[in-house]
Structure formats: C-alpha cells, structure tokens
Amino acid sequence: MKKALVLGGGFAGVQAAIDLQKTKIFDVTLMSDRDYLFLYPTSIWIPTRESTFDNAKISLRDIQKANGFRLVIDMVKEIRTYEQIVIGGTGTLHYDFLVIGIGAGKMMPAGHEHTLSICGSPESSLAIRDRLDALIERGAGSIAVGFGGNPKDVSAVRGGPAFELMFNIETMLKKKKIRDKFTLTFFAPMAEPGARMGKKALSMIDTMFTTSGILHRYGKKIQAFTPLGVTFEDGSQLDADLVVFIAGAAGPSVFRSSDLHLNDAGFIKIDDHCLVEGTTNVYAVGDSAAIEGPGWRAKQGHTAEVMARVAVFNIAAIERHETERKGYKEHLSIMCIMDTGNGAAFVYRDSTKNFVIPLPVIGHWLKQAWGTYTKLTKTGRMPRIPGV
Numbered sequence: 001m002k003k004a005l006v007l008g009g010g011f012a013g014v015q016a017a018i019d020l021q022k023t024k025i026f027d028v029t030l031m032s033d034r035d036y037l038f039l040y041p042t043s044i045w046i047p048t049r050e051s052t053f054d055n056a057k058i059s060l061r062d063i064q065k066a067n068g069f070r071l072v073i074d075m076v077k078e079i080r081t082y083e084q085i086v087i088g089g090t091g092t093l094h095y096d097f098l099v100i101g102i103g104a105g106k107m108m109p110a111g112h113e114h115t116l117s118i119c120g121s122p123e124s125s126l127a128i129r130d131r132l133d134a135l136i137e138r139g140a141g142s143i144a145v146g147f148g149g150n151p152k153d154v155s156a157v158r159g160g161p162a163f164e165l166m167f168n169i170e171t172m173l174k175k176k177k178i179r180d181k182f183t184l185t186f187f188a189p190m191a192e193p194g195a196r197m198g199k200k201a202l203s204m205i206d207t208m209f210t211t212s213g214i215l216h217r218y219g220k221k222i223q224a225f226t227p228l229g230v231t232f233e234d235g236s237q238l239d240a241d242l243v244v245f246i247a248g249a250a251g252p253s254v255f256r257s258s259d260l261h262l263n264d265a266g267f268i269k270i271d272d273h274c275l276v277e278g279t280t281n282v283y284a285v286g287d288s289a290a291i292e293g294p295g296w297r298a299k300q301g302h303t304a305e306v307m308a309r310v311a312v313f314n315i316a317a318i319e320r321h322e323t324e325r326k327g328y329k330e331h332l333s334i335m336c337i338m339d340t341g342n343g344a345a346f347v348y349r350d351s352t353k354n355f356v357i358p359l360p361v362i363g364h365w366l367k368q369a370w371g372t373y374t375k376l377t378k379t380g381r382m383p384r385i386p387g388v
C-alpha cells in the first residue's frame with residue numbers, strides 16, 4: 001500500500017486523514033504537534049467562561065480510534081518534496097502522497113506582545129479569560145478588540161471572531177450588571193471592517209454597535225501596540241486595559257524552510273485540485289493554502305474540510321488511474337453563525353447569493369449544538385449528515 005501522510009490535526013488535516021482512510025487503498029498517517037483538534041469556532045466562549053478549554057478540544061486519539069489511521073504527535077520542521085520526506089522533531093517520515101494542513105501563522109505587528117489573540121495558540125483564550133476576570137474583579141476598565149489584514153493576501157484576514165468576542169464580552173458585562181463601568185472599543189485599520197461578509201452584515205454590525213454602546217475606530221493604520229493600548233499612524237491613541245487583536249495571517253515559518261512554492265504572504269501555491277505547484281503528489285488544504293478566487297474569499301473551517309475532500313478525491317483518482325478530478329474553487333463561500341452571546345446571525349455569501357438571517361437566542365444554541373455535533377461525528381459516535 002502506498003503511504004499517504006497528512007500534516008496537521010485541524011479541520012483540514014483530520015478530514016483528509018478520515019477520507020483517505022475510507023478509501024482503503026492507502027497506509028494513512030496523521031502527524032500533528034497537538035494531540036487534539038481545537039474547535040476554534042466555539043473557543044470564543046472560553047474568555048467569557050461560557051465554555052471551557054476542554055470543551056473546545058477533541059482528542060486526536062479518539063478520532064484515530066474511530067477512523068483507524070495512524071497518529072504521530074510531532075512537530076513538522078521541514079518538508080522536502082524532492083525527497084518525499086517530512087522531517088519532524090523526533091524522526092523523518094517518508095510518503096508517496098502528502099497533504100499539508102498545518103494552518104496559518106500570524107503577522108507580528110510592533111508591540112504585539114502587549115496584545116492577546118483569540119486566533120492564536122489555543123491557550124491564549126485562557127489568557128484572555130484571566131485578564132477579563134481581573135478586570136471584572138477590579139470592577140471597571142476599558143477593553144479594545146480589533147483585527148488587521150495582510151496586504152499581501154486578501155484572504156489572510158479574520159475578523160469574525162473579533163466581532164463575536166466583543167459582542168460576547170458586552171453580553172457578559174450586561175449579565176453581571178456592570179456594563180456601564182466598562183468602555184468597549186472595536187478597532188480595525190480598514191474603513192469597513194467585515195465588508196467581505198456583505199453590506200447586510202456590515203449594517204447589522206453597525207446597528208448592534210450603536211445599540212450596545214460599543215465605540216469604534218475604523219480606517220486608521222496601527223503603528224504599534226504599547227502597554228497603554230494602541231497607537232495609530234496619525235499619532236492618535238486608544239487607551240485600553242486589555243487589547244485583544246487578531247493580526248493578519250501569514251504562512252507558517254516551516255514553509256519558508258521547505259522547498260515549497262509560496263505566495264507573497266507565505267501560503268502554499270496550489271491549483272484548483274489543491275495540488276501544490278511544481279509537484280505531482282503534494283496537496284495543500286485549509287488555512288495553509290494560498291486560496292484563489294473572488295475578493296471576498298476567506299479562510300474558514302468548512303472551506304478547509306471541502307479542500308481536504310477535494311484533495312483526497314484527486315489523490316485516490318490518481319492511484320486508481322481514473323481521469324476525473326475535482327476542484328475547490330466552485331465551493332468557495334462564506335458561512336458563519338456569528339454569535340453575540342445571547343443570539344446570533346447566520347451570514348452566507350457565495351458567487352450568486354449574499355444574505356444574513358438574524359437568529360435571536362436560537363442562533364446561540366445552534367452554534368453550541370454544532371460543537372457537540374462535530375465532536376460526536378469526528379469520533380464516530382454519530383453519522384455525519386451529508387453537507388453539514
């Protein structure tokens with residue numbers, strides 16, 4: 001049997017390993033530096049204590065047991081496609097087919113050490129929680145939440161969780177009856193943060209900020225973060241006790257020490273079949289890949305899974321000497337349940353449609369139910385509903 005090696009135990013890598021194993025024509029190994037899949041979409045509730053760190057984790061060993069592939073917990077140090085090897089911290093793995101899905105790295109703006117990110121290491125969600133706890137204990141304070149982009153790749157920006165976290169903090173403070181003691185400010189260097197979700201979503205966010213008294217600073221480039229808050233390029237300052245900032249994404253550093261073709265932002269260049277440029281047996285899926293397509297395209301969990309399925313279909317077709325191939329671009333969409341702590345809105349965009357459905361109360365429970373569903377299906381305790 002040929003060896004199929006999958007790198008990364010996130011949405012992309014796990015989906016690829018499960019689907020490769022299902023073909024029954026490969027010896028499949030999943031290699032990841034963490035022994036759990038982190039459910040980033042539901043991790044937004046860790047800082048506000050509505051959920052726990054453990055609740056956002058799915059053990060990769062449980063997923064492995066349910067699906068049967070091999071699991072190696074190790075960090076990828078270098079990928080050498082010409083030699084068909086991956087060098088890890090504790091050993092080297094050979095492959096016939098490789099699927100790369102180790103997610104994205106982050107840009108490092110000046111003074112980033114004075115900020116915390118809800119999109120960084122899973123543990124940063126706990127650090128935000130502890131800083132929020134301390135401010136609540138103090139009884140008053142100012143909190144700034146924002147996000148930035150990467151000018152070298154329009155898809156390397158993640159604003160949704162910043163909005164969600166801000167709304168959840170506001171809801172939590174209201175529940176504790178101390179909202180009036182806190183100043184909440186949302187900031188972003190672009191004039192219309194969140195514009196990729198479409199005009200309806202933008203106007204909904206605007207209305208929600210106004211009704212909940214959340215201030216905003218848009219369209220000012222960030223010069224640096226300091227212990228006092230944020231300094232903008234025009235010299236103005238946003239003072240804050242706590243700054244949560246999601247920096248623009250960039251390709252992980254391990255890609256630069258590998259023989260991969262990268263775009264200017266450091267993501268792996270692929271074709272529509274998710275095949276890595278210049279190779280015949282290496283695929284890149286999820287946040288690691290340089291996604292091409294419409295200006296509103298986004299790196300999202302469901303896109304990562306679609307890309308993994310596309311890559312596995314094409315790998316299996318090659319192995320079976322079949323000519324049919326699948327592409328990921330026709331499946332590009334934005335799909336998210338944007339949570340507010342007491343409700344949510346379903347935001348959808350593809351090449352033909354763009355709509356927002358407000359889901360007061362039920363949206364919040366739907367997103368929680370998605371977390372449970374994902375845990376049950378990935379560990380084989382419930383069959384997956386087609387298309388969900």
Ligand SMILES: Cc1cc2nc3c(=O)[nH]c(=O)nc-3n(C[C@H](O)[C@H](O)[C@H](O)COP(=O)(O)OP(=O)(O)OC[C@H]3O[C@@H](n4cnc5c(N)ncnc54)[C@H](O)[C@@H]3O)c2cc1C
Pocket residue numbers: 007008009010011012013031032033034036037038040041042043044074075076077101102103104118119120158160161252254285286287288299300301302303304335336337
């Ligand atoms: C707070 C937050 C909320 C989000 N909400 C939504 C949402 O509501 N809907 C949605 O669709 N998307 C959402 N996203 C985006 C979504 O989570 C990502 O697009 C998705 O996780 C990408 O999957 P991935 O497998 O490509 O990368 P990741 O999930 O980042 O997984 C990468 C994996 O690779 C491993 N890894 C990294 N480096 C190495 C290395 N050197 N060696 C070995 N292993 C390595 C990591 O441990 C991890 O297991 C959200 C993201 C965040 C951060």
